[in-house]
Amino acid sequence: MAKRNTLFIRIVEGKNLPIKDITGSSDPYCIVRIDNEAIIRTATIWKTLSPFWGEEYNVHLPPSFHTISFHVLDEDSLSRDDVIGKVSINKEALAAKPQGLDGWVNLTEIDPDEEVQGEIHLQISVLGDIPRILRCQVLEARDLAKKDRNGASDPFVRVRYNCKTHESAVIKKSCYPRWNESFEFELDDAPLDTPLSVEVWDWDLVSKNDFLGKVLFNIHRLQSAHQEEGWFRLVPDKPKHSQHEGTLGSLRLQLRLRDETVLPSSHYQPLTELLCQSVGPHLNGNWPDLIMLVDETTTAESRQEVASNLVKLFLGQGLAKEFLDVLFKLELDKTSEPNTLFRSNSLASKSMESFLKVAGMQYLHRLLGPLINRIFEEKKYVELDPNKVELKEAGCTGLHRVHTEAEVIQQSTSLLQSYLSELLHAIVQSASYCPVALCQAFQQLYQCVNKRFPEPEYRKVKFIAVTSFLCLRFISPAIMSPKLFHLREKHADARTSRTLLLLAKVVATVGTKLNILYEPWMVPLQPAIQLGITQLKDFISRLVSCDNSEDLGLQQRMSLQCGSMEKEGFILLHRTKDKSMLMTSPFKKYYVTLNKDTLSYARTQHSKKSSFISLPRIRAVEKVEEKSFGSANVMQIISSRDNGLVEKLYLDCKSVNELNQWLSALRKACSHNTDTMSSYHPGIYKGDRWSCCHQKDKADPGCDKTKHGVTLQEWYDPLDPDLESQLIYRHLIGVRQAMRKKYQEMIKPEEDDRETLEGEKKLDGVTRLFSVLQDLQNSHTAVEEEERLKNRNFLLELQT
Numbered sequence: 097m098a099k100r101n102t103l104f105i106r107i108v109e110g111k112n113l114p115i116k117d118i119t120g121s122s123d124p125y126c127i128v129r130i131d132n133e134a135i136i137r138t139a140t141i142w143k144t145l146s147p148f149w150g151e152e153y154n155v156h157l158p159p160s161f162h163t164i165s166f167h168v169l170d171e172d173s174l175s176r177d178d179v180i181g182k183v184s185i186n187k188e189a190l191a192a193k194p195q196g197l198d199g200w201v202n203l204t205e206i207d208p209d210e211e212v213q214g215e216i217h218l219q220i221s222v223l224g225d226i227p228r229i230l231r232c233q234v235l236e237a238r239d240l241a242k243k244d245r246n247g248a249s250d251p252f253v254r255v256r257y258n259c260k261t262h263e264s265a266v267i268k269k270s271c272y273p274r275w276n277e278s279f280e281f282e283l284d285d286a287p288l289d290t291p292l293s294v295e296v297w298d299w300d301l302v303s304k305n306d307f308l309g310k311v312l313f314n315i316h317r318l319q320s321a322h323q324e325e326g327w328f329r330l331v332p333d334k335p336k337h338s339q340h341e342g343t344l345g346s347l348r349l350q351l352r353l354r355d356e357t358v359l360p361s362s363h364y365q366p367l368t369e370l371l372c373q374s375v376g377p378h379l380n381g382n383w384p385d386l387i388m389l390v391d392e393t394t395t396a397e398s399r400q401e402v403a404s405n406l407v408k409l410f411l412g413q414g415l416a417k418e419f420l421d422v423l424f425k426l427e428l429d430k431t432s433e434p435n436t437l438f439r440s441n442s443l444a445s446k447s448m449e450s451f452l453k454v455a456g457m458q459y460l461h462r463l464l465g466p467l468i469n470r471i472f473e474e475k476k477y478v479e480l481d482p483n484k485v486e487l488k489e490a491g492c493t494g495l496h497r498v499h500t501e502a503e504v505i506q507q508s509t510s511l512l513q514s515y516l517s518e519l520l521h522a523i524v525q526s527a528s529y530c531p532v533a534l535c536q537a538f539q540q541l542y543q544c545v546n547k548r549f550p551e552p553e554y555r556k557v558k559f560i561a562v563t564s565f566l567c568l569r570f571i572s573p574a575i576m577s578p579k580l581f582h583l584r585e586k587h588a589d590a591r592t593s594r595t596l597l598l599l600a601k602v603v604a605t606v607g608t609k610l611n612i613l614y615e616p617w618m619v620p621l622q623p624a625i626q627l628g629i630t631q632l633k634d635f636i637s638r639l640v641s642c643d644n645s646e647d648l649g650l651q652q653r654m655s656l657q658c659g660s661m662e663k664e665g666f667i668l669l670h671r672t673k674d675k676s677m678l679m680t681s682p683f684k685k686y687y688v689t690l691n692k693d694t695l696s697y698a699r700t701q702h703s704k705k706s707s708f709i710s711l712p713r714i715r716a717v718e719k720v721e722e723k724s725f726g727s728a729n730v731m732q733i734i735s736s737r738d739n740g741l742v743e744k745l746y747l748d749c750k751s752v753n754e755l756n757q758w759l760s761a762l763r764k765a766c767s768h769n770t771d772t773m774s775s776y777h778p779g780i781y782k783g784d785r786w787s788c789c790h791q792k793d794k795a796d797p798g799c800d801k802t803k804h805g806v807t808l809q810e811w812y813d814p815l816d817p818d819l820e821s822q823l824i825y826r827h828l829i830g831v832r833q834a835m836r837k838k839y840q841e842m843i844k845p846e847e848d849d850r851e852t853l854e855g856e857k858k859l860d861g862v863t864r865l866f867s868v869l870q871d872l873q874n875s876h877t878a879v880e881e882e883e884r885l886k887n888r889n890f891l892l893e894l895q896t
Contacts, residue, residue: 106152154808179206228284243298269723274791358822407451487500
């Protein structure tokens with residue numbers, strides 16, 4: 097059994113942001129933080145006060161997280177980025193709305209006194225009878241906020257009780273200080289409701305001390321327990337009323353927190369088997385009614401998520417083609433007009449769309465990657481609409497003569513024809529490497545549509561059905577937004593975005609095989625579009641006629657396509673064994689490759705000589721303090737050697753996104769390791785001490801806790817059948833009453849008793865589904881009750 101907190105994040109857009117640049121605009125981007133730890137940086141949207149990002153992320157979090165915040169900044173090339181504002185949402189607000197949050201949220205001013213983080217280790221006890229003494233022992237703190245330019249703080253503790261104050265020593269240049277100091281107060285003279293306040297401050301020689309957080313204790317409750325010890329989370333002071341509230345603009349966010357208890361695989365086996373039987377190759381013609389019930393009771397709001405979960409489950413079982421076949425037939429049975437086929441956001445359309453993204457992402461990258469890179473690198477001005485042509489943007493010809501409108505349109509036409517020709521050539525060539533799963537799905541779609549509309553006047557419909565999914569729902573969206581399909585790290589600028597949009601429109605026109613051009617300015621591209629339609633038709637004919645009978649088998653092939661868990665790329669790397677003094681510039685460029693067994697690195701991609709770390713030997717994968725190497729994006733891989741000694745490998749990443757991608761990939765690859773560390777040093781051992789906590793013992797276990805639980809979900813992650821089964825179960829439980837109602841409508845009594853019995857037998861799969869859902873619900877109830885008993889016993893032990 098495993099508890100998994102998954103947070104879906106969609107940063108949609110911003111509006112009414114303040115002007116930060118002398119140009120009268122801003123260059124905004126977002127930093128997403130979980131408990132003040134940066135995990136995501138969006139792309140910068142240049143020269144706008146109403147940016148659109150549209151970026152989506154799924155983050156797996158430990159149950160102990162408290163807050164998610166969105167910091168909006170203005171990027172500057174020559175100076176430090178300007179802070180615009182932030183949005184903070186706590187875990188309780190997210191948990192209170194299981195359907196999710198979706199709307200505009202005002203940005204608020206960032207108050208330094210509210211930007212606190214970290215924990216403090218305290219032991220508080222009540223001693224003696226007369227007089228009674230309150231003793232507060234301040235031991236240490238970890239992960240404090242960095243308030244000084246050197247990437248650290250100079251923390252000290254101020255303890256207050258009954259108008260009396262004590263202060264600890266100042267620990268210079270550390271966010272992981274250790275004090276081990278005790279302070280005592282007399283209890284008898286104080287009112288019962290007087291709280292004990294423990295505050296942490298950053299000492300400054302010249303300016304005012306910076307607040308780092310505080311903890312308050314109820315002494316009346318403490319007197320009955322006599323002693324309390326542990327790590328306590330630092331909280332901000334009372335929030336101040338912002339003078340700029342409502343004037344900093346707002347963000348539109350979509351957030352949904354899912355707290356899932358995933359049971360062992362055996363609990364989900366009956367549900368998985370039942371769903372597989374409903375689409376299996378040996379159906380008796382009755383089982384598809386189960387999928388039909390799911391289709392008809394799934395709301396539009398949840399259709400995308402349900403489709404994605406079902407697709408992943410059937411991919412893992414090697415039955416994706418059969419599942420899509422059932423949905424295709426259900427959709428075709430409801431369609432009388434071929435021109436509207438698969439145009440709605442039905443479960444069939446959403447499932448095929450999800451299938452293409454899961455099973456075809458590598459194919460898409462190979463297909464579009466070279467062309468997208470060419471467009472980004474050339475940055476040509478392309479415009480066909482006479483109403484939007486800007487001659488200044490087009491530049492000059494020879495002798496500084498400005499282009500005419502006709503010249504700009506002619507040049508743009510030639511460029512778009514070149515891009516379209518390159519793309520169509522790549523599509524035709526891709527028939528040889530198109531994943532077998534995609535081939536089989538398109539083949540099934542083609543045959544189903546041909547069977548439903550066999551008339552000669554509808555001979556084009558089967559081609560349009562395939563190309564509508566391939567072009568309109570897969571290739572065109574990827575061309576318009578390459579970052580959202582992981583083809584580029586950053587969004588395109590305004591000029592490149594217009595080029596991509598025009599190319600995507602042309603591809604969509606080719607995909608739908610429309611002879612009528614809705615935009616009259618596309619007429620110059622008519623010959624290229626007609627040629628593209630012919631080429632695409634030939635490609636589809638080849639694709640749906642290929643024989644996959646001698647392939648590896650769909651399930652094995654899908655495991656190769658979706659579950660590789662491989663990550664690779666050039667990165668700056670430094671390896672240290674027993675060295676205590678690091679070189680001035682220790683990092684060198686290596687090509688690093690992560691696969692299912694090892695992390696290897698070599699000087700070149702195809703180098704024969706390489707070093708590697710066996711993944712089971714990795715004990716922790718964590719971030720490194722910025723002050724250690726002067727970079728905020730360094731991570732460390734701590735592993736054990738044959739002789740039992742610890743080895744550290746440092747990776748210096750280019751950005752916060754690359755850093756968290758490598759952290760997530762390695763943490764997921766090592767998730768089943770047993771010999772893991774519970775604490776580590778976020779600094780380096782330099783000279784004779786750790787830079788983080790100043791301890792001199794090199795074998796010191798660590799001053800911060802490891803963060804194994806924070807990972808980003810990536811498109812190349814392996815399929816997780818238990819999680820998908822749990823998500824499907826949760827959805828089916830939510831629509832169970834609607835399914836029962838629909839079920840009753842389908843088994844209305846008939847005049848002939850035999851017909852009634854046949855109807856009940858026909859829907860036996862649905863009856864079994866309700867029984868399976870009830871068994872799973874009982875299992876979850878038992879687990880929750882067991883968890884409550886454990887927590888209750890734990891509290892009783894604390895009280896004792």
